[in-house]
Amino acid sequence: MSAFDELMAFQHQTEALGQVAGRLGWDQETVMPRGSAAQRSEEMAAMESVLHARRTDPRVGEWLAAIDDAMLDEVGQAQMRHIRKSFARTMKVPADLAAQIAKVTSRAQGQWAEARASEDVAAFLPVLREVVDLKRQEGQALADGGDVYDAMIDDYEPDMKAADLQAMFDAMRPRLVALRSAVLDKPAPRALKGKFPPRKQMQLTRKLAQAFGYDLGMGRIDKAVHPFSSGSGHDVRITTRTSPRDPFNCFYSTIHEVGHACYEQGIDDAYALTPLGQGVSMGVHESQSRIYENQLGRSQAFTGWLFKEMREAFGKFGVGTPEKFYATVNTVHKGYIRTEADEVQYNLHIMLRFDLERALMGGDLEVEDLEAAWNDRFEADFGYAVDKPSNGVLQDVHWSVGLFGYFPTYSLGNVYAGCLHQALRKAVPDLDAQLAQGDTSAATGWLRENLQRHGGLRRPAETIEHASGMAPTSEPLLAYLEEKFGALYGL
Numbered sequence: 001m002s003a004f005d006e007l008m009a010f011q012h013q014t015e016a017l018g019q020v021a022g023r024l025g026w027d028q029e030t031v032m033p034r035g036s037a038a039q040r041s042e043e044m045a046a047m048e049s050v051l052h053a054r055r056t057d058p059r060v061g062e063w064l065a066a067i068d069d070a071m072l073d074e075v076g077q078a079q080m081r082h083i084r085k086s087f088a089r090t091m092k093v094p095a096d097l098a099a100q101i102a103k104v105t106s107r108a109q110g111q112w113a114e115a116r117a118s119e120d121v122a123a124f125l126p127v128l129r130e131v132v133d134l135k136r137q138e139g140q141a142l143a144d145g146g147d148v149y150d151a152m153i154d155d156y157e158p159d160m161k162a163a164d165l166q167a168m169f170d171a172m173r174p175r176l177v178a179l180r181s182a183v184l185d186k187p188a189p190r191a192l193k194g195k196f197p198p199r200k201q202m203q204l205t206r207k208l209a210q211a212f213g214y215d216l217g218m219g220r221i222d223k224a225v226h227p228f229s230s231g232s233g234h235d236v237r238i239t240t241r242t243s244p245r246d247p248f249n250c251f252y253s254t255i256h257e258v259g260h261a262c263y264e265q266g267i268d269d270a271y272a273l274t275p276l277g278q279g280v281s282m283g284v285h286e287s288q289s290r291i292y293e294n295q296l297g298r299s300q301a302f303t304g305w306l307f308k309e310m311r312e313a314f315g316k317f318g319v320g321t322p323e324k325f326y327a328t329v330n331t332v333h334k335g336y337i338r339t340e341a342d343e344v345q346y347n348l349h350i351m352l353r354f355d356l357e358r359a360l361m362g363g364d365l366e367v368e369d370l371e372a373a374w375n376d377r378f379e380a381d382f383g384y385a386v387d388k389p390s391n392g393v394l395q396d397v398h399w400s401v402g403l404f405g406y407f408p409t410y411s412l413g414n415v416y417a418g419c420l421h422q423a424l425r426k427a428v429p430d431l432d433a434q435l436a437q438g439d440t441s442a443a444t445g446w447l448r449e450n451l452q453r454h455g456g457l458r459r460p461a462e463t464i465e466h467a468s469g470m471a472p473t474s475e476p477l478l479a480y481l482e483e484k485f486g487a488l489y490g491l
């Protein structure tokens with residue numbers, strides 16, 4: 001066997017074990033008995049140490065040294081790019097630093113949850129200080145003298161740089177601030193009225209998942225506190241949640257996670273359990289969830305179909321026509337919470353976190369000043385003051401678990417979705433007529449063919465360019481938002 005074949009066989013098993021670890025995580029969030037938590041954390045730690053040993057196995061270094069990438073085909077070269085990169089990353093971070101980060105972030109997550117419940121920022125700051133210091137050290141180890149925050153972004157969105165994100169956000173921010181303030185001056189659409197039994201929500205949510213092409217023969221939908229999707233290839237599972245008065249929470253969380261899941265299910269079987277067999281980056285992943293959820297799921301055409309389905313399932317609910325229903329689905333509302341934000345305001349939440357975490361990592365902002373910086377920035381962009389820490393600096397779990405550089409990928413997903421949507425509309429001219437029948441097959445088929453099936457074959461920006469025919473830019477997203485919400489709110 002050649003060194004390449006030996007490496008790929010080894011890698012195949014590592015990927016399979018990684019899937020097993022992911023399944024343990026899924027189980028923990030869905031059906032695990034409450035009394036099993038302590039044992040589960042030992043099981044997961046054991047899996048993690050097996051995986052770490054494989055990732056740092058000296059044989060991997062020997063195979064990498066023996067392989068001449070230039071002798072491989074395009075797919076082989078792409079596999080090697082991923083394997084070399086993740087091996088180099090693992091070797092750059094000292095084992096004791098990685099262990100310390102795992103320990104501190106696990107403690108920090110608990111302290112963050114307590115601080116958020118008691119609205120006590122001061123109680124969270126000491127452990128956040130530790131997390132920030134450790135992540136800075138890790139960033140320095142990864143950066144090789146380059147920009148620390150760039151090195152962190154690279155973990156989630158390979159090749160992306162903070163300066164490029166800054167330029168992108170600078171172009172977006174004034175237009176989004178102007179749009180949100182114009183829209184919020186207008187009267188709000190009607191809200192839903194009524195009760196929406198969870199059992200019926202779950203029935204309709206399964207129908208929605210299937211309408212968007214999710215293969216339930218190789219997936220499943222369960223309830224969890226926070227919706228997520230996990231797994232790849234032939235076992236991709238999603239979760240959703242129900243709230244008796246707000247069925248949109250269930251339906252649009254489901255469509256979002258279905259977007260993630262269909263990306264994983266759509267990848268070419270030939271890449272199964274290899275580095276190419278999963279979404280290429282967080283941003284590209286989020287582009288799939290967002291285009292399913294927003295550009296398709298919240299379109300006028302598709303909400304017309306959903307209106308009929310909801311009338312059948314729930315009877316009358318206070319919104320009497322498909323036109324009014326479309327406005328209700330797309331309500332722009334004042335609010336503090338990123339995960340509840342509408343399409344107009346969502347990216348403003350991300351820009352706030354991007355600037356603050358970049359300053360934290362660069363040493364330009366101390367954790368003691370974080371809350372004040374957050375509140376000032378929020379009021380500048382949203383026009384009203386944060387009322388309590390759980391609605392402000394304590395709302396997201398990310399920083400407590402050391403996820404610095406992750407937030408920008410949410411906005412990149414929206415930007416990429418804007419590019420893909422523009423190209424999709426050209427490729428499928430009668431898209432609206434199909435969506436109005438609840439038929440997304442042409443849209444999801446186009447995404448699968450042009451983007452999803454390729455997995456990690458190309459770099460993230462190339463993946464978007466290959467599918468949409470354009471280098472990623474925020475212009476299509478901004479034009480789409482201004483047109484859609486301009487028409488909805490009569491601007």
Ligand code: ZN
Nearest residue numbers: 256260286289
């Ligand atoms: Zn997502």
